[in-house]
Amino acid sequence: MKIIELHKIFLDYPNICTDTRKIKKNDIFFALKGDNFNGNKYADEALNKGASFAIIDEKKFYGDQKILVKDVLSTLQELAKFHRKFSKAKVIGLTGSNGKTTTKELINAVLSQKYKTIATSGNLNNHIGVPLTLLSIKKDTEIAIVEMGANHQKEIDFLSKLTEPDFGYITNFGKAHLEGFGGVDGVIKGKSELYDYLISEDKGVFMNADDSIQQKKLKGYIKKYGFSTSNPKFYQIKLVSANPFVVAEAEQTKIYSNLIGDYNFTNCCAAILIGKYFNVTLQKIKSGIEGYTPSNNRSxxxxxxxxxxxxxxxxxxxxxxxxxxxxxxxxxxxxxxxxxxxxxxxxxxxxxxxxxxxxxxxxxxxxxxxxxxxxxxxxxxxxxxxxxxxxxxxxxxxxxxxxxxxxxxxxxxxxxxxxxxxxx
Missing domain, CATH: 3.90.190.20 (Mur ligase, C-terminal domain)
Structure with missing residues (x-):
């Protein structure tokens, strides 16, 4: 079956599930494989629980309401890419060593004050999670915030080409996944693949203008929008305090977050900057950030x-x-x-x-x-x-x-x- 035909089915049954324990009526079940499981074996169970169709890649499991494809994972990714092109939503790609999920939640909290938004659920930010996020874009979605995680080279490059973001932001470059990236230089190279993609496609880039690595990477690039605590060329945001909660100030307006630690300051700054870019009023930006409370063992x-x-x-x-x-x-x-x-x-x-x-x-x-x-x-x-x-x-x-x-x-x-x- 061609992706365009599968996409027509998806528009009629727009909910994807990869876990039979979470099947809901009319879901499309994608029978993914892992090191210790074979989703094809659970296709019948998914259909019996109410799934509309099951996408499989082993012929011996073929039957009614089952769609046989060459590879279930690549089909999921191709469908997501097709749907992303089909959608009219603006897409913001997000990666970095630390603070990805918190920053994503803050950006969503701010932009949802004005727009219909969707964002990555939890930290489903890998080669499976990103397609599922793209497939959660609805007809009325105006902005999608897509978190991308990686632990080795070329992973962000792959996810960027899959997502085709209109804008992107890298939180930072830290000592994370050193084993897979091959050291700190490898982390910088790997995470920078998002900026590499955006620059190559002449797309918008959000940046921390106080980060020397980002400064160097984006030197001379025109479509960049940054925040800074000191550089007047960029949007000014000040750290007022972090004892324990971060208080930021922009345009003489104090924003009181529910986030602990000055290391969360730049996460707040990114949400403020992106909100400003998308013409969210400062008062609504303030409401969005102040209304966000971290959960899930995060601060x-x-x-x-x-x-x-x-x-x-x-x-x-x-x-x-x-x-x-x-x-x-x-x-x-x-x-x-x-x-x-x-x-x-x-x-x-x-x-x-x-x-x-x-x-x-x-x-x-x-x-x-x-x-x-x-x-x-x-x-x-x-x-x-x-x-x-x-x-x-x-x-x-x-x-x-x-x-x-x-x-x-x-x-x-x-x-x-x-x-x-x-x-x-």
Whole structure:
């Protein structure tokens, strides 16, 4: 079946599902494959649960209401690309090492004050998530904000060509996925693939004009729109405070966010700048940002048993971990406690990067620090180190001594450090 014909079916049944546990009536089921599963085997189950059609790529599973294609994943991607061209929505592409999802949510919060918008759900930002986001564009969608993630070269290039964004923004270039990218230079090269695409297509670029890497990359490019804390050539935004919540000021208007830490300032700036570009009034920009509350273990503030807890356990890399620790050190509070979990995908740099984090905590005079994970277990430190979460759990249950404290929790997603909340 040609993509144009499949797209006609999609317009009649515009909801895509790849998981039979989440099937709803009239969904189109795409039978994706993985290392440990074969979606073709679940096509009948999807249809029995109410799916309108099942897209499969193995002939032995063919039958009524099933559409046989050469490859289900590539068909999903081609359909998404076709739908993106079919849609009249403007598309903003977004990538970076840190803050992608928060920035995406802020941009959506701002633009939705004036426009019909859609945005990537959660962090579904890979070769499957991006097509699903594009396919969520409705007839009345005016702007789509598409988050793109990557852990190796050419991935952002592929997603950019799939998405064909009209505008793009890179949050930053940090020490994330060093193993896949081959070091910091590889991260810069890989993330810059979004700007490379936009420049080659003569599209609009949003930038942090205070970021020297972005300055160099976009030097001489005309269609760039930036924010800065000091450069008068770009839109001026000032950091008023971050103790703990970020307060920004633009055009003598203070914007009070629900985001913790000065490292979230540039995320707010991007949303303000993009809102201004799309002619959202400053008062509506303010309403959008002030109305956004982070969730899903991202800089959440929790009060429990006399403790004031900052839970930032969604993910971590050396750049975001360092920034968060520095910010926590600046906060005015007593009895500070750090729970820091392993950072993943650092390759040969893992031991050195974890050692640096421990040294930073010591340099900032943190006394009560708990380091959790196999990577931290490899370093030298006077802090308490636990090879596993279970080891930490045993210790905390035996030594319930953390009360009336300010606690910061951060680690990579696989560490699931939100479980610490149950132990406090």
């Amino acid at each position: 959440q503030i929790i009060k429990k048993n006399g403790n004031h807890i900052i839970l930032d356990a969604y993910n971590a890399n050396p750049t975001s971990m360092s920034a968060a620790i520095l910010n926590f050190a600046k906060m005015k509070s007593e009895n500070k406690v750090l729970f820091l979990g392993d950072m993943f995908e650092l390759g040969d740099s893992a031991k050195d990067e974890h050692q640096e984090i421990a040294l930073l905590a010591r340099k900032l005079d943190f006394e009560k620090v708990y380091l959790i994970g196999k990577n931290f277990n490899e370093i030298e430190s006077n802090y308490l180190i636990f090879e596993s979460f279970d080891d930490l759990k045993t210790h905390l249950l035996k030594n319930k001594t953390i009360t009336n404290s300010s606690i910061f929790i951060k680690g990579s997603r696989g560490m699931a450090l939100e479980r610490i909340l149950e132990l406090l």
